[in-house]
Amino acid sequence: MTTKILLIEDDIKLAQFIEMELTCEGYQVSMANNGLDGLTQARQDPPDLVVLDWMMPSLTGVEICRRLRSTGSLVPIILVTARDEISDRVAGLDAGADDYVIKPFSIEELLARIRSNLRRIRKEDSNILHFEDLSLNLSTREILRSGKAIELTVREFELLAYLMHHPLQVMTRDQILEKVWGYDFGGDSNVIEVYVRTLRQKLEVDSSSRLIQTVRGVGYVLRLNK
Known part of the structure; x- marks a missing residue:
């Protein structure tokens, strides 16, 4: 079964680049360019993993994390942001993000984080x-x-x-x-x-x-x- 990844990113060029790389890796990718659309997609068609930008129109990435977790969603969330202060990382993780990637990042790092989080959730899923x-x-x-x-x-x-x-x-x-x-x-x-x-x-x-x-x-x- 193909792994479904939801990419929520308002930078269109960056989103298209990430989508191309993820598709080449064999993932099924859906995209949203603002927070509200992303949250709606995540609820209507739950993905296997979410790659989520912090700063976006309508809803921030942190708010999307909070809302997904408040409904019981356990989907792995990787938060992508230019914020690199320790307090920002703590805020993102406390909101429900599983991992954190700082911009600018290499696509190899993002792919490695995705693989790591998918392995973790699959191991957990064997008991669920x-x-x-x-x-x-x-x-x-x-x-x-x-x-x-x-x-x-x-x-x-x-x-x-x-x-x-x-x-x-x-x-x-x-x-x-x-x-x-x-x-x-x-x-x-x-x-x-x-x-x-x-x-x-x-x-x-x-x-x-x-x-x-x-x-x-x-x-x-x-x-x-x-």
């Missing part, structure tokens, strides 16, 4: 399960839906993780009992229904769409009904 607007971090046990944290019990987490490991696959009640509760489970046979009901209540706060569907007589499937 995604389905629609739901994410589950196996390492930190953090669950987010549309950027909002959801608190689950240990068993609720294990049940959701099992379903997210098998999206769009109908899992039978026996399979769920075996994998989530264990081979020697001898409790109430309705325990799955109870936990699914609780999970749905927690996942569907704010009228979010249902993700755990019942397949009558068989089991459950993680699927968005449209």
